Amino acid sequence: xxxxQHSNSAADASANRQIGEPLLSVNHLxxxxxxxxxxxxxxxxxxxxxEDVSLYINGGETLGLVGESGCGKTTTGxxxxxxxxxxxxxxxxxxxxKGVDMYRMSQRQLRPLRRHLQIIFQDPAGxxxxxxxxxxxxxxxxxxxxxADKREAPNVAGELLERVGLPAAAAGRYPHEFSGxxxxxxxxxxxxxxxxxLIVCDEPVSALDVSIQAQILNLLEDLQxxxxxxxxxxxxxxxxxxxxxDRIAVMYLGxxxxxxxxxxxxxxxxxxxxxxxxxxxxxxxPRKLDRRIVLAGEVPSPAKPPSGCAFHPRCPLxxxxxxxxxxxxxxxxxxxGHLAACWETK
Amino acid sequence: MNSLEPSLPSETxxxxxxxxxxxxxxxxxxxxxxxxxxxxxxxxxxxALSLLAVLIPFIANSRxxxxxxxxxxxxxxxxxxxxxxxxxxxxLIVLVWAGVVVWCVLHQWLTRKESxxxxxxxxxxxxxxxxxxxxxALTTLIGIFRHNVLDVTNYTRLVAEGxxxxxxxxxxxxxxxxxxxxxxxxxxxxPMPGHPLGTDGQGRDVLARLLWSARVAMSVGFVxxxxxxxxxxxxxxxxxxxxxxxxxxxxxxxxAVEAIPTLILILIFVATFGRNIMAIMVILGVTGWTxxxxxxxxxxxRLRSLDYVAAARAAGLPLWRVLFRYMLPNGxxxxxxxxxxxxxxxxxxxxxLSFLGVGVRPPTASWGQMLNEAGNPATVFxxxxxxxxxxxxxxxxxxxxxxxxxxxxxxDPHGEAL
Numbered sequence: 001x002x003x004x005q006h007s008n009s010a011a012d013a014s015a016n017r018q019i020g021e022p023l024l025s026v027n028h029l030x031x032x033x034x035x036x037x038x039x040x041x042x043x044x045x046x047x048x049x050x051e052d053v054s055l056y057i058n059g060g061e062t063l064g065l066v067g068e069s070g071c072g073k074t075t076t077g078x079x080x081x082x083x084x085x086x087x088x089x090x091x092x093x094x095x096x097x098k099g100v101d102m103y104r105m106s107q108r109q110l111r112p113l114r115r116h117l118q119i120i121f122q123d124p125a126g127x128x129x130x131x132x133x134x135x136x137x138x139x140x141x142x143x144x145x146x147x148a149d150k151r152e153a154p155n156v157a158g159e160l161l162e163r164v165g166l167p168a169a170a171a172g173r174y175p176h177e178f179s180g181x182x183x184x185x186x187x188x189x190x191x192x193x194x195x196x197x198l199i200v201c202d203e204p205v206s207a208l209d210v211s212i213q214a215q216i217l218n219l220l221e222d223l224q225x226x227x228x229x230x231x232x233x234x235x236x237x238x239x240x241x242x243x244x245x246d247r248i249a250v251m252y253l254g255x256x257x258x259x260x261x262x263x264x265x266x267x268x269x270x271x272x273x274x275x276x277x278x279x280x281x282x283x284x285x286p287r288k289l290d291r292r293i294v295l296a297g298e299v300p301s302p303a304k305p306p307s308g309c310a311f312h313p314r315c316p317l318x319x320x321x322x323x324x325x326x327x328x329x330x331x332x333x334x335x336x337g338h339l340a341a342c343w344e345t346k
Numbered sequence: 347m348n349s350l351e352p353s354l355p356s357e358t359x360x361x362x363x364x365x366x367x368x369x370x371x372x373x374x375x376x377x378x379x380x381x382x383x384x385x386x387x388x389x390x391x392x393x394a395l396s397l398l399a400v401l402i403p404f405i406a407n408s409r410x411x412x413x414x415x416x417x418x419x420x421x422x423x424x425x426x427x428x429x430x431x432x433x434x435x436x437x438l439i440v441l442v443w444a445g446v447v448v449w450c451v452l453h454q455w456l457t458r459k460e461s462x463x464x465x466x467x468x469x470x471x472x473x474x475x476x477x478x479x480x481x482x483a484l485t486t487l488i489g490i491f492r493h494n495v496l497d498v499t500n501y502t503r504l505v506a507e508g509x510x511x512x513x514x515x516x517x518x519x520x521x522x523x524x525x526x527x528x529x530x531x532x533x534x535x536x537p538m539p540g541h542p543l544g545t546d547g548q549g550r551d552v553l554a555r556l557l558w559s560a561r562v563a564m565s566v567g568f569v570x571x572x573x574x575x576x577x578x579x580x581x582x583x584x585x586x587x588x589x590x591x592x593x594x595x596x597x598x599x600x601x602a603v604e605a606i607p608t609l610i611l612i613l614i615f616v617a618t619f620g621r622n623i624m625a626i627m628v629i630l631g632v633t634g635w636t637x638x639x640x641x642x643x644x645x646x647x648r649l650r651s652l653d654y655v656a657a658a659r660a661a662g663l664p665l666w667r668v669l670f671r672y673m674l675p676n677g678x679x680x681x682x683x684x685x686x687x688x689x690x691x692x693x694x695x696x697x698x699l700s701f702l703g704v705g706v707r708p709p710t711a712s713w714g715q716m717l718n719e720a721g722n723p724a725t726v727f728x729x730x731x732x733x734x735x736x737x738x739x740x741x742x743x744x745x746x747x748x749x750x751x752x753x754x755x756x757x758d759p760h761g762e763a764l
Contacts, residue, residue: 111662114662117660121656121657126652127654127656131370131371140667141662190657190661194661
């Protein structure tokens with residue numbers, strides 16, 4: 001097991017206390033994937049996909065999780081649901097959902113809890129079982145959890161399909177008969193079937209056309225106000241998250257580098273990486289003065305993260321200190337709940 | 347380009363889409379696999395062979411369906427049903443199980459247009475489980491109460507001598523073991539009227555024996571491959587899902603099983619316990635599952651990181667449901683391809699063993715054994731006895747290979763269908 005706590009326990013603990021017990025709180029979550037195996041199965045290296053991540057989500061609110069491809073957002077989402085294949089990853093830290101640590105339960109004990117915590121996937125084609133018609137796919141979990149009996153489950157599934165904008169008669173169809181946007185609606189209907197409190201949306205719109213993206217986002221927003229859902233909204237596009245989230249956390253190379261309420265983060269980004277991300281968001285009325293920050297270099301490999309601050313090789317503000325010491329996630333100037341991990345900004 | 351991935355309907359095409367019948371993955375695979383004429387012929391051939399294997403007692407049998415026998419010392423005549431009376435225990439059990447299979451297929455076919463899919467699937471399952479239970483019960487009853495009736499009466503002669511009349515014979519008037527002992531001139535004869543494929547060295551009809559052999563070939567294929575499939579799929583599924591230390595140990599066990607030389611094991615068994623075709627089927631099954639386990643394991647390693655499996659786990663479905671409803675149907679296709687090749691392999695092995703004289707016990711007919719007898723003693727070669735079995739083995743193996751190849755092409759979205 002990995003033990004690497006030095007940074008932000010005080011900060012997030014205080015944040016938790018302000019709001020009261022959140023629906024989901026993740027404390028010091030680390031996910032390490034062993035890579036390469038010797039003859040006897042011991043790993044030759046490790047990919048630190050998620051490193052010391054802490055976050056929380058209150059009931060009915062949306063937390064946006066933003067970062068580049070490969071920064072560990074998806075892994076974080078999967079780890080929260082305890083969906084990473086058994087034995088493939090070393091996971092440490094706590095995931096408290098409804099006051100229960102997901103990793104202290106057996107899979108069997110976990111099953112009743114799973115109904116409150118659902119997921120929508122990025123790839124609408126890959127997230128539906130190609131051998132099952134969608135009515136069964138939506139009805140089966142309801143039957144297993146006793147939310148509907150076998151006879152009425154197909155009707156409930158039909159209602160759910162209509163709620164997400166598909167005809168109820170589509171229940172007898174197979175996934176390959178639908179378009180991408182339709183499949184994403186089916187994925188949403190399946191997640192809703194269990195009446196969850198929190199849905200992890202793993203880049204739900206990034207595989208869709210822009211016009212369809214808007215439809216799906218509107219649908220998610222409607223459902224939130226109607227059913228009081230909380231979302232963990234994972235995306236690589238800050239523009240999508242900005243309007244959709246109450247709070248935003250920015251990830252870089254497996255760590256959260258900045259977190260703040262949505263408006264505050266966009267108006268007053270403290271971390272140079274967030275600033276770079278924001279400058280990449282296209283604006284309706286570009287002004288000449290807006291300087292586009294283009295990051296140099298590639299994202300480092302999470303198998304060999306740089307020393308000190310992981311962002312220092314690409315950071316315009318980097319100093320000697322950044323190369324040697326890891327900055328803690330600490331409160332910065334601005335509104336309450338604005339934390340960033342940077343030595344050079346106040 | 348590919349029939350498996352029909353062009354995606356746009357949102358506006360929904361009404362049109364709903365007017366068509368839903369097409370599952372298997373609808374598409376079967377439709378595209380069966381399209382080439384070679385596959386159609388192969389399927390037809392194998393269906394015919396299976397029917398033959400099941401119905402052979404009614405097709406080639408020396409006992410008539412029904413006959414009226416006048417008794418010796420009285421004028422009273424008696425109507426008998428010798429063919430039905432002499433059906434063996436094995437015949438009945440084969441009939442029962444074939445009936446179950448036909449009934450399940452028919453039921454699927456009859457209910458295919460029902461609209462409520464959830465209920466239809468439930469009913470299908472119920473029908474299949476009921477049928478299986480009925481078959482098991484019947485098998486047990488037959489095993490306990492049915493005794494094989496040895497009926498050596500030569501009905502053909504009775505009819506010829508006028509002691510019986512009104513006989514209705516099967517299309518072929520000989521069984522696999524019936525010879526004409528009183529007519530030495532009918533031993534070892536070339537094809538002629540009455541014996542379209544001639545007779546063998548003991549005066550038995552070659553055509554009857556050729557057809558009876560289908561039962562041995564098909565049952566060796568079926569039983570051994572079903573045993574292998576059940577063990578292989580179950581072990582591979584569990585192994586592939588859990589991986590880690592389970593996988594490590596299990597794969598070493600698989601390698602150990604693979605190291606067992608099947609043919610030598612069978613020869614040792616036969617040398618110790620005598621010829622027993624059932625034992626050969628079981629040995630072929632319990633040594634032949636490793637390939638299936640490897641396939642399923644590889645598929646499950648791939649599948650378990652897929653989103654829809656994650657979705658099923660996230661929905662809190664029980665493990666067996668995730669394994670056998672979400673993963674297995676998506677990972678079974680390479681196994682089915684491999685099973686059709688495995689079936690062909692089992693048929694070849696059985697023929698080979700029987701050719702060497704360690705397969706079926708005489709007088710049971712088997713293609714391999716007939717090939718052996720065709721050149722035995724070595725001075726005479728009865729080509730009419732060799733041609734049929736040779737062709738039958740060739741066609742059967744080829745039919746399975748053609749079907750396996752077609753299935754492989756149909757499920758491979760990247761390869762061009764040949």
